[in-house]
Amino acid sequence: MNLKNLSGKWYFLLIVILIYVVLFFCNYNLFLSAGNFFFNILKKIIPVFILVFVLMSLTNYFFTPKFISKHLKEKGIMKWVFVVIAGIISTGAIYMWYPLLADLKDRGLNYGLITCFLYNRAIKIPLVPLMIFYFSLKYVLFLTLLMVLMSVVQGIIINELMEVK
Amino acid sequence: MKENFLESVFKSAKSLYNTLPLILGTILFVSLILVIIPNSFYVNVFRNSFLDPLIGSLIGSISAGNPITSYIIGGELLEQGISLVAVTAFIVAWVTVGIIQLPAEAMILGRKFAILRNLNAFIFSVIVAILTVLFLGVLA
Numbered sequence: 693m694n695l696k697n698l699s700g701k702w703y704f705l706l707i708v709i710l711i712y713v714v715l716f717f718c719n720y721n722l723f724l725s726a727g728n729f730f731f732n733i734l735k736k737i738i739p740v741f742i743l744v745f746v747l748m749s750l751t752n753y754f755f756t757p758k759f760i761s762k763h764l765k766e767k768g769i770m771k772w773v774f775v776v777i778a779g780i781i782s783t784g785a786i787y788m789w790y791p792l793l794a795d796l797k798d799r800g801l802n803y804g805l806i807t808c809f810l811y812n813r814a815i816k817i818p819l820v821p822l823m824i825f826y827f828s829l830k831y832v833l834f835l836t837l838l839m840v841l842m843s844v845v846q847g848i849i850i851n852e853l854m855e856v857k
Numbered sequence: 858m859k860e861n862f863l864e865s866v867f868k869s870a871k872s873l874y875n876t877l878p879l880i881l882g883t884i885l886f887v888s889l890i891l892v893i894i895p896n897s898f899y900v901n902v903f904r905n906s907f908l909d910p911l912i913g914s915l916i917g918s919i920s921a922g923n924p925i926t927s928y929i930i931g932g933e934l935l936e937q938g939i940s941l942v943a944v945t946a947f948i949v950a951w952v953t954v955g956i957i958q959l960p961a962e963a964m965i966l967g968r969k970f971a972i973l974r975n976l977n978a979f980i981f982s983v984i985v986a987i988l989t990v991l992f993l994g995v996l997a
Contacts, residue, residue, distance in 0.1 A: 701875075701876075701878040701879040701882065702878045704878065704879065704882045705878040705879070705881055705882035705885075707882075708882045708885045708886050708889075709885070711889065712885065712889075715889075722892065722893070725892045726885075726888045726889040726892045726893075727888075729888035729889075729891060729892055730884055730885050730888040733884050733887075733888060733929070733933070734884060737929070741873070744873075744925075745869055745870070745873055748869035748872065748873070749862075749865050749866045749868075749869040750865075752865035752868050752869055753861060753862050753865035783872075790961060790962060790965040790966060791965060793965075793966060794965045794966055797966070803970050803974075806966065806970075807974050807977070810953075810974065811953055811978065813952075814924070814949070814952035814953045816924055816952075819924055819925060819928065822925060822928050822929075823928055825932070826928055826929075826931065826932030826935065827928075827931075827932065827935070830993065831941075831989070831993060834989055834992055834993065835945065835949075835985070835989050838985055838988055838989060838992075839949070839985060842981050842984070842985055845981075846974075846977050846978070846981055849977060850970070850973060850974060850977060853973050854969070854970060854973070
């Protein structure tokens with residue numbers, strides 16, 4: 693692998709590994725403690741990541757961007773319901789969705805609905821097992837419900853602030 | 858159909874592979890920080906129940922990346938004794954406020970909208986955190 697082709701995240705990993713290498717020579721006890729801590733976390737989360745991978749594959753298979761944008765044209769209350777669902781099931785980096793949202797805005801999707809969509813992207817179904825692992829099922833359920841509710845409240849507020857008729 | 862499913866599996870594997878250096882780097886980094894910094898430091902930073910969610914939201918807002926990272930950091934901080942309200946504000950702001958993406962969002966969806974949306978998301982991350990912890994407290 694050419695060093696010039698390395699992206700920021702690989703540089704980040706290399707720098708952290710380098711810190712560990714320095715620690716190995718300068719402070720072996722600290723190196724051991726941090727290393728143990730690292731392996732303990734890794735051991736705990738590997739099974740969760742396998743489940744995350746399965747859920748990600750299923751989400752990618754059933755919910756494509758084409759499928760989502762097709763249904764974003766629903767009317768009335770259903771529009772909000774679909775925007776919430778679309779936000780939750782949408783995958784990929786956020787900036788990949790900006791052009792599509794700008795296009796849909798030109799075709800009648802108002803700012804409130806865009807806000808609602810973007811807020812619900814924070815709810816990641818494939819990552820739920822990892823969240824439950826760290827924070828409990830009750831916590832995840834309540835936080836998710838609250839975020840869905842608040843996404844609609846925020847959408848309404850943004851519509852008011854942007855003076856959407 | 859079989860090809861489409863294999864394509865989805867490949868896409869997911871690629872997506873996880875792309876986040877792998879970030880996840881490993883974060884776990885390594887968090888492990889080091891949690892070993893170096895004594896618990897008393899966190900207790901001193903997060904000692905005001907009124908400011909806790911605000912500090913959590915601020916840190917979450919200026920951070921960016923895969924939510925997996927925020928869950929790992931948040932979960933480990935929680936185990937170190939940081940309040941649930943601060944950790945919740947942190948993970949909610951991480952995924953809903955996008956200071957790093959703000960220029961792109963402003964350029965494509967409009968400056969006024971991008972600023973208002975992010976400001977709103979920041980305020981709501983604090984509200985959501987407080988309500989979550991209050992509700993869980995009532996249930997407990």
